[in-house]
Amino acid sequence: MKTILASSLLSISLSLSAINAQxxxxxxxxxxxxxxxxxxxxxxxYEAFDRYVAPDYVQHNPDAPDGAEAAVTALGRFQQQFPLFIYEVKRVASENDIVFLHVHGKISPEDTGVAIVDIFRVxxxxxxxxxxxIQSVPTESISQHPMF
Structure with missing residues (x-):
């Protein structure tokens, strides 16, 4: 009886852990x-970083600085240089504290753009x-399959 009860409690606990993770x-x-x-x-x-990003944000892109404030400065310069930049999320996947985005980025509507996989830890x-x-979107593809 104790074994059945312990087994049932363990099963419930594991189920709740899985639900919480999801x-x-x-x-x-x-x-x-x-x-x-x-x-x-x-x-x-500024508003996005203030609301959603930790001040000591770690950036693994070798061309970008660590820290939310430094990221806002760098990305602000990018947005000033490319005011028509389009960031179109095509796919999203998440597991526990990691979120993956598959994105089509374009500096203008007529640009073929780049394929981006952004990975965030929350x-x-x-x-x-x-x-x-980041990978450039080619004008021709050997595989004949679209990137998005």
Missing amino acids: AGASSNRQLVLDFVELAFVEKQL EKGRIVEHWDV
């Missing part, structure tokens, strides 16, 4: 989507870390 991944996913909408679609960098309701991989 809920966390879902809320992290929405947090990142809200961040990119405000930062890159509405182009409200902790305590804030984006704390970021990685990205």
